Amino acid sequence: MIGVSLKKKKEISLKKVEYYLDPSYVYLPIAGEDIVSITDKSVVKEGTLLGRKKNGLPILSPISGVVTWRQDEEILQIENNHEKKEYKEKNTSYTKEEFLSLIKEAGICGMGGAGFPTYLKYQNAKIHTLIVNAVECEPYITADFACIMENALFIIKTIASLMDILEIKESFIAIKAKEPLLKEKLITLTSTYPKVKVVEVPNLYPMGWEKSLVRYIKHTDYKKLPIEKGIVVSNISTIHAMGEALYKEKPLLERIVTFSGEKMKNPCNVHVKIGTKIKEILDYVEGVEENSDIIMGGPMMGKIVDLDHDVILPSTTSILALPKQNDQEEACIKCGKCTENCPSKIAPALIRENKNNPSALKRLNPNACIECGICSYICPSKIKVRDAVMEAKKERRKQ
Amino acid sequence: MNTGPFIKQNNTTGKMMKNLFLALLPLLIFTFYKNGLLPFIKGYATFYGMMYPLLLLLVGIITSYFSEYFYFRVLKHQTKVEIKEELRHSFPIFPGLFLSLIVPYNTPLLLMVFASFIATFFGKMLYGGFGHNLFNPALIGCFFLLTMYGGYIAKMGGYFNTLEMDTVSFATPLSNAQGVDGIGSYATLVAPYGTLWDFFLGTIPGALGETSALLCLCAFFFLSFKRVIKWKIPAFYIGTVFLLTLCIGKANGMGLWYPCFQVLSGGLFFGAIFMATDPVTSPITSIGQVLYAIFLGISTVTCRYLTPLPEGVLTSILTLNLFVPILDKIGSMQGIAIKKVAVPLLACLFCSFLLIQNVCLKYAKKDATDSNFQIIDKKTMGKETTYVVTQKGNGGLIKIEFVLEGQKIKTMKVLEEHETDAYFQMVMDAAYIDTLLQNQEKIEEVDTISGATISSKALKKSIMNVLKEEGILR
Numbered sequence: 001m002i003g004v005s006l007k008k009k010k011e012i013s014l015k016k017v018e019y020y021l022d023p024s025y026v027y028l029p030i031a032g033e034d035i036v037s038i039t040d041k042s043v044v045k046e047g048t049l050l051g052r053k054k055n056g057l058p059i060l061s062p063i064s065g066v067v068t069w070r071q072d073e074e075i076l077q078i079e080n081n082h083e084k085k086e087y088k089e090k091n092t093s094y095t096k097e098e099f100l101s102l103i104k105e106a107g108i109c110g111m112g113g114a115g116f117p118t119y120l121k122y123q124n125a126k127i128h129t130l131i132v133n134a135v136e137c138e139p140y141i142t143a144d145f146a147c148i149m150e151n152a153l154f155i156i157k158t159i160a161s162l163m164d165i166l167e168i169k170e171s172f173i174a175i176k177a178k179e180p181l182l183k184e185k186l187i188t189l190t191s192t193y194p195k196v197k198v199v200e201v202p203n204l205y206p207m208g209w210e211k212s213l214v215r216y217i218k219h220t221d222y223k224k225l226p227i228e229k230g231i232v233v234s235n236i237s238t239i240h241a242m243g244e245a246l247y248k249e250k251p252l253l254e255r256i257v258t259f260s261g262e263k264m265k266n267p268c269n270v271h272v273k274i275g276t277k278i279k280e281i282l283d284y285v286e287g288v289e290e291n292s293d294i295i296m297g298g299p300m301m302g303k304i305v306d307l308d309h310d311v312i313l314p315s316t317t318s319i320l321a322l323p324k325q326n327d328q329e330e331a332c333i334k335c336g337k338c339t340e341n342c343p344s345k346i347a348p349a350l351i352r353e354n355k356n357n358p359s360a361l362k363r364l365n366p367n368a369c370i371e372c373g374i375c376s377y378i379c380p381s382k383i384k385v386r387d388a389v390m391e392a393k394k395e396r397r398k399q
Numbered sequence: 400m401n402t403g404p405f406i407k408q409n410n411t412t413g414k415m416m417k418n419l420f421l422a423l424l425p426l427l428i429f430t431f432y433k434n435g436l437l438p439f440i441k442g443y444a445t446f447y448g449m450m451y452p453l454l455l456l457l458v459g460i461i462t463s464y465f466s467e468y469f470y471f472r473v474l475k476h477q478t479k480v481e482i483k484e485e486l487r488h489s490f491p492i493f494p495g496l497f498l499s500l501i502v503p504y505n506t507p508l509l510l511m512v513f514a515s516f517i518a519t520f521f522g523k524m525l526y527g528g529f530g531h532n533l534f535n536p537a538l539i540g541c542f543f544l545l546t547m548y549g550g551y552i553a554k555m556g557g558y559f560n561t562l563e564m565d566t567v568s569f570a571t572p573l574s575n576a577q578g579v580d581g582i583g584s585y586a587t588l589v590a591p592y593g594t595l596w597d598f599f600l601g602t603i604p605g606a607l608g609e610t611s612a613l614l615c616l617c618a619f620f621f622l623s624f625k626r627v628i629k630w631k632i633p634a635f636y637i638g639t640v641f642l643l644t645l646c647i648g649k650a651n652g653m654g655l656w657y658p659c660f661q662v663l664s665g666g667l668f669f670g671a672i673f674m675a676t677d678p679v680t681s682p683i684t685s686i687g688q689v690l691y692a693i694f695l696g697i698s699t700v701t702c703r704y705l706t707p708l709p710e711g712v713l714t715s716i717l718t719l720n721l722f723v724p725i726l727d728k729i730g731s732m733q734g735i736a737i738k739k740v741a742v743p744l745l746a747c748l749f750c751s752f753l754l755i756q757n758v759c760l761k762y763a764k765k766d767a768t769d770s771n772f773q774i775i776d777k778k779t780m781g782k783e784t785t786y787v788v789t790q791k792g793n794g795g796l797i798k799i800e801f802v803l804e805g806q807k808i809k810t811m812k813v814l815e816e817h818e819t820d821a822y823f824q825m826v827m828d829a830a831y832i833d834t835l836l837q838n839q840e841k842i843e844e845v846d847t848i849s850g851a852t853i854s855s856k857a858l859k860k861s862i863m864n865v866l867k868e869e870g871i872l873r
């Protein structure tokens with residue numbers, strides 16, 4: 001198993017759960033090819049269809065209020081009129097086609113970080129194995145954990161329904177080793193579902209990467225997507241969202257986001273609406289200390305937050321405030337640590353060295369990089385190796 | 400802008416270098432003990448002689464530090480503050496430190512300055528400084544020192560400290576081995592220096608700091624555990640040398656002691672653990688590292704048997720440094736490409752292995768047929784076999800008659816000789832022939848007679864040759 005073991009630091013954010021479901025505004029970013037079907041200034045309800053993204057997913061209003069389309073900034077702004085909508089639990093049964101269109105119209109996409117439309121994942125060929133990813137291998141993040149703690153039974157029920165609808169033979173809930181609380185809870189609850197197994201995976205980063213999971217649990221490899229082997233991997237929060245769509249016809253409009261990090265004044269998990277400005281929530285949770293980097297996503301793969309513009313997306317797992325780093329880059333001593341630990345088994349140091357050498361890049365295959373960041377994390381000379389690899393990737397694409 | 404990751408492993412190049420220094424510390428102490436303190440206590444060295452290893456170390460370190468300073472100051476025109484910052488990231492003492500562990504004890508201080516300067520200035524800085532050099536700087540320095548002044552240093556006493564000069568002053572183990580083309584008995588190869596245990600502990604003559612395999616091994620485990628060095632390189636390097644010499648030893652009828660002797664001498668442990676793993680000059684990819692190590696092993700063994708270089712570690716590492724980019728190229732091939740390379744590569748490895756094997760076997764045969772020995776007559780009558788042979792002594796050929804019965808030589812008679820009378824008389828007086836015949840089962844261990852070495856050796860050799868001819872001795 002290739003990977004590195006990182007300090008988990010999960011306890012920081014586990015003390016509290018907060019709710020911030022009534023923001024004054026939400027903002028939905030609209031990319032160039034998305035279609036907006038609503039007229040400016042119209043009044044919408046929570047869940048109203050506002051348009052459609054180019055990947056087929058609907059753009060739904062997370063709150064009720066007045067829509068303003070700010071075309072120049074490419075965002076839809078909705079001003080909250082604080083009207084609430086209730087969702088009731090129903091019991092209906094679906095065919096595979098009905099199910100697929102349901103999760104499509106509920107706007108469900110991967111909530112573990114990738115944001116890939118879920119209906120595309122499931123519409124493919126025959127699925128025989130479902131792997132539910134509850135690993136959360138990046139430090140600090142506990143959004144999935146909080147989601148399980150609140151909805152464990154509901155999630156397992158959803159998994160069982162999915163297995164019925166899609167005729168999936170077996171499913172695994174992958175959790176990190178040495179999480180006794182989580183393990184016990186899931187094992188007790190799954191005891192009546194023999195086809196749902198709980199598996200512990202080693203406490204390594206990037207164990208939550210699909211390829212690692214499939215390799216560890218099913219002992220097989222695939223080229224591009226796990227569906228090649230009849231396997232689908234879904235994040236556990238995504239499963240929860242699917243359940244909400246299945247049982248309550250509630251679309252994906254909110255999620256749990258972890259606010260954590262050494263520089264976060266009041267670390268906690270927060271239920272928030274999609275589209276809420278990060279700054280607004282930060283103010284609500286008492287903000288961050290000075291001299292910190294505010295990051296969206298995990299400490300390994302996350303990016304610096306643009307406080308003026310960035311909003312919560314369905315794939316936003318966490319907002320972290322970490323101490324600013326001031327490491328100085330030194331010369332590459334060719335220690336080989338980056339290469340030894342690269343989960344894609346490429347040679348980042350060599351890619352960096354040959355950034356501008358197309359024929360060498362072809363051989364070094366930077367496209368296999370999953371941007372996990374291990375190479376930069378581990379480099380004793382504090383070189384930003386991943387950035388170099390990503391540059392090389394771009395270089396390759398151009399050719 | 401910071402692009403992440405926003406956490407970093409708690410490890411820096413500086414820490415790695417610190418650990419490396421820690422691992423070297425016991426070796427430094429050992430070299431001081433073995434080459435300084437011990438001769439001093441036993442009364443073979445003066446106080447200055449005792450401090451000499453430390454002096455070499457100091458001179459090496461200071462020179463290499465100032466060589467870098469000089470480089471930044473004169474060639475780069477940097478200010479003192481800038482230089483201070485540069486030197487903090489460039490670890491200027493290491494070339495000199497390593498160098499002082501691999502030079503002979505009798506290197507004059509001035510030459511140490513020379514070597515350390517070459518190592519740091521030419522071997523490291525002119526390539527662009529820390530992280531950019533192609534060759535291992537310390538080895539470059541040592542290489543220049545030995546090729547230019549090796550003879551001079553040898554005259555000064557070479558690798559021997561004052562104690563060793565008095566007690567075991569013939570040659571370092573591998574030079575001694577090379578005298579017999581690397582193939583010999585335990586008695587000729589190991590015994591003069593003690594036992595294999597001494598080889599392991601490092602109480603044998605050799606370069607200053609590299610004799611103790613034990614300490615090197617400890618350092619290996621420490622550094623591998625701390626993930627400072629690429630552990631695959633020493634493991635495969637020493638493994639390859641062991642395997643190859645095991646085969647050579649087996650082909651020549653020698654036991655397990657032979658490969659042990661080979662890996663424990665010539666600074667192989669030190670070279671494999673400290674020099675071959677120098678991160679900057681070794682491959683990055685793990686396949687590259689394994690190939691590098693295997694080729695190092697092959698090259699070292701080749702050097703030891705087929706070239707005048709008795710040790711081969713220094714030369715092999717410098718040579719293989721040159722191939723690191725190619726090895727990394729192979730190591731970084733993905734998927735199918737590697738399969739394409741694997742076959743020719745394995746073939747290449749196999750061929751070099753065969754080559755070494757073959758050549759070494761030829762050596763062995765040549766050694767078996769002593770050119771100074773000739774059979775003139777051989778008769779078999781019943782159980783008895785009579786040989787009449789000639790063996791070259793110091794005054795021409797000695798003609799000897801042997802009568803063998805079964806596996807044993809019954810009689811040995813000198814028929815004709817032209818040796819120097821006095822010497823030959825000494826041999827006869829010592830009843831040397833009887834001694835030889837009585838000890839013919841362990842003939843190799845019989846000492847020659849000092850004062851009449853050549854004559855007595857000729858007699859001994861003739862017996863060995865006859866026994867070999869009969870297939871009794873291998």
Ligand code: SF4
Pocket residue numbers: 338341342343344345346348368369370371372373374375376385386389
């Ligand atoms: S090269 Fe890419 S996949 Fe490999 S360690 Fe670096 S970021 Fe991860």
Ligand code: SF4
Pocket residue numbers: 331332333334335336337338339348349375378379380381382383385683
């Ligand atoms: S980890 Fe850093 S120093 Fe080591 S080889 Fe990779 S880039 Fe170079």
